[in-house]
Structures are given as structure tokens and as C-alpha cells.
Amino acid sequence: NFSIQLENSSNDELGELADSIQSLANELNHLKTERNEFLASISHELRTPLTYIKGYADVAKKDHISMTDRVNYLNIITEEVTKLTTLVTELMELAQLDNNTFTIQKQWFPICDSLKKISTIILPSFQESGITLRMICPENYQILADPIRFEQILINLLDNARKYSPRGTITTVKVKKENADIKISIQDEGKGIPSKDLPFIFERFYRIDKSRSRELGGTGLGLSIVKELVDAHHWKIEIASEINKGSTITITAR
């Protein structure tokens, strides 16, 4: 632990210096704790799929196992490898964001065209989940954004809307203008987010229901990446949510 102690003599300047150094030391301690917690989470998140892979590979090798069971085990192994791949990809993404080695390349483009492309990508998974995807986007609205990052933000948010909503519900994406701003909202009719969790929802690895998220292929990193990408555009993101009614995530772009 870092700690600084200076004699606070009658000298005001020395006192101020001591205070500044102490607050720097506190900040460093805080960063160190955060880094340790992050590393512990990563280790845990990596270990879980590895444990499954090892376990099922061991059983699949046994002589008495039927072909059907073996195929089932191999399928589980494939799923776990997919989860690991997603996790590693997202961690690399975060590392880039932290390092500032990534750049936002903004350009003007028609927002509806981009949303149409996004819906083509995401529609099959919505259909499979029995959720209707509705898009309300007045033609000819232009947005100044990095088109690839914009897609990434929307896909992440839509994927959450799908993952945390029951069959038979509707997810609505709405684009509207408010003065110079463009507001994009993603509204689902899903399980909602308890208000006590809302302040932490953008934190890395924060998940309300860990096992449910994991089952759905979630890593707990999606929203933290979204937040960083939104910040990099100097946009704003807000969440309004009601338990068992649904959530609305609104991005304000300008």
C-alpha cells in the first residue's frame, strides 16, 4: 500500500503538498485494487469454461461412453470454446480501448441504412428467440459516427434486449431528432434491471444473474465496451428500466 506522511507544521504550503500527495496515493491505491479485482475476475471467467472443457473431454475419452453422449459432450466443448473466444475478443477490445490504441473514425452516413444492415445481421437470432424487432427510423437522418463502432454499439444493445426478454415480446429501435441531437432508443419488454443494479451496470463483469448471463453466452463485458465506445464519440447513454416491464436504453448523439 502507498501511504505518505508529512509533518503538517504551521507551514500552509507544506500542508497543501501533503494533502495533494496523500490524495494521489489514495488514487493509486484505488487503481491498484481495481486492477487486482479485474485480474481476479478475468482469471475466474477464463477458468470456468476451461473447467467444463477439461471435464467433458475427460469423460468423452472414456471407453464405455455411447456415441450420442460423446457427441453431446463434444457439443458442450464447442460451446465453451465459443464462450472463451468471445471473452478473449472482448478483453482484447477493452485493452485497446484502455490503451487508446484505437481510433474513432467519424463520418456522416444515413442512420437508417446502417440500422437496416444491423437488423439483417441480428434478425435470425431474434426470430430464433421468438422476439419481434421493430425499427422506427425516419429516412434521410444523417449521423456523424464511426460506422463500425456504431454497428458494434447497436448490436451489443440489441443482443442484450433479445437475451433478457421472453418470447413473444417486441424490441423497438426508435430514432428521433431533438434540436441538434439524434436520439436512438432501444426498448425491450424484458425482465428489466433492478434500480439498485443500475449504477453498476456499465462496470466490467457486472451481471445481475451470473449463471443466466453465462448460459446465454454473456461475458458481462458488453455494456462496459458500449459505454467506452459511446464516451469515445462524446455521446451520452442512459438506461430506464422497470422490473418485468422492460428497459429502454437511449443514446444521445450529436
Ligand code: ADP
Ligand atoms: P452480458 O454479457 O452478461 O450480457 P453486459 O455487460 O452486456 O453483459 O450486461 C451486464 C448485465 O446487465 C447483464 O448480465 C444483465 O444482467 C443486465 N442487462 C443488460 N442489458 C439488459 C436488458 N436489456 N434487460 C435486462 N437486463 C439487462
